[in-house]
Amino acid sequence: MKHVLEFEKPVIELREKISDLRTLTENSEMDLSDEIITLEKRLEKLETDVYDRMAPWDRVQMARHPERPTTLDYIHHLFTDFLELHGDRNFGDDAAIVSGIAKFNNKPVTVIGHQRGKDTKENIRRNFGMPHPEGYRKALRLMKQAEKFQRPIITFIDTKGAYPGKAAEERGQSEAIARNLMEMAGLTVPIICIVIGEGGSGGALGLGIGDRIFMLENSTYSVISPEGASSILWKDAGLAQEAAESMKITSYDLKKLNVIDGVIPEVRGGAHRDILTQAKEIESVITESLNDLSTLDEGILLENRFKKYKNIGDYTYLDL
């Protein structure tokens, strides 16, 4: 494990210690099994303490973990025959969004997701998973294709946000995102959206209108990054931890706010610890959702989708 997050340091240190003792026992006369057993018990307790009580800020770190599985990682574990398809037919191909056709449980689907890199080189190529308008337009093109051929759509959300750049503005970043929101609302096929890392604002939502919205336990979904919120609201980017609490951005917060349909449990210590197990968790959620949605009549599907969004929000009336 190359990247250790601050809050999980005690766990990692203890785990290393146990592993050292094991090596020692194996390579020498000394028998340290008793100590190892004691320490393993302590590790179990420590892991529970650390990972079952993660603060919002800890989850923000986890969602940004450099080793966290990306869209392509999950695609390879969840689907067969994935064929990536490129380009918006208008301007270019945005590597910050990957998309294509594949089979899920032997049935055809369209898969789309934000794609960040895992090292600097790939991150530069993928613009750190921050799309330009052509990325959203590529996504829309393939969603329309999915609708034509009546394939369900599965999207993976994992972006800090749409790219705030000059060219992006010139080519209509706002329009591209807005168009996706409206068009996704009207697609006559089931759409399942899963936040796997960071769900950053409009750039995340641009792939996020659907019939079922899920979040991995340690992912976040927010109108603005905690850093951005603290610098705008309190003129101090250093208050990001407080902002992470106040903004209610964790999967459990969003479930409570009735914005998402469910939290997908994560492997203890984060999805990157065991992507196979994590993919299984995701697989069962997709299977269940597709079972529920695929029997619905088009009209009902769209009516339900409208109601789902109509119900989001909290307001009252002035006492007169």
Add this chain to the structure above:
Amino acid sequence: MLRDFFSKKKRYASIPSQEAKQDVPEGLMQKCPNCQKIFYRKELNRNMNVCPHCDHHHRLSAYERIQHLFDEDSFTEWDKHMISNNPLHFPDYEEKLEKDRLKSDLNEAVVTGKAKMNGMETAVAVMDSRFRMGSMGSVVGEKITNAIENARKAHIPFIIFTASGGARMQEGVLSLMQMGKTSVALQRLHADKGLFISVMTHPTTGGVSASFASLGDYNFAEPGALIGFAGRRIIEQTIREKLPDDFQTAEFLLEHGQLDRVVHRHEMKKTLSTVLDLHSTGGDSL
């Protein structure tokens, strides 16, 4: 996004000198931030808040705009008393809302209702940047969604005038989801072949620009309006270069193919009436 709006305002703020403050009763005179000329506020008001010297479009409140554009006494307001519930229990949020309610004639950042333009019935939503920078939270999203649905059900056109710094931070992800909510409603209007005209006024940024503002069958904007997704400062920091002065203005967007027309405030009623008439959507009365 919101930040940019602040800094922009600061740059153009007209701070009267001590003498000027003593000489003139408050609110009688106004200085144009664009041409620096000083004139009577009344003169400005008579000119629909457009500078008589340089054509700079000053802010227009929601009710003033309705009064200027729609037939006399034809406006009936919807959801007037809907207010925010502070869903995240965000610190100081309720106080800020209360303050804005007191200083403006508004309960929230958008006014919606039905009104007639040259006798043609429309559903209208007018945002007002005096209230929380026109930011969109649950109430703004709900009121606009209701207006869209009312338009759809009554088969009348929907016109929106946007003015917003973007999403309302204090309502977090619920604000973000209002982009989805309004867009899903617009999809239904669209599917029913309803007419939607979006008029972007200064400023239209962030989540509002990236949802309903950009989704009109016709997208118009007032001259000089700031329109964009990301804030200027953030873009400059990201790309490490200085942006041109006209970046993200209505004229810049027109040049880049992002708008149908830039429409002067004095021409607005005529332009909208032409579109409405051309569609001749009589519609059922509400």
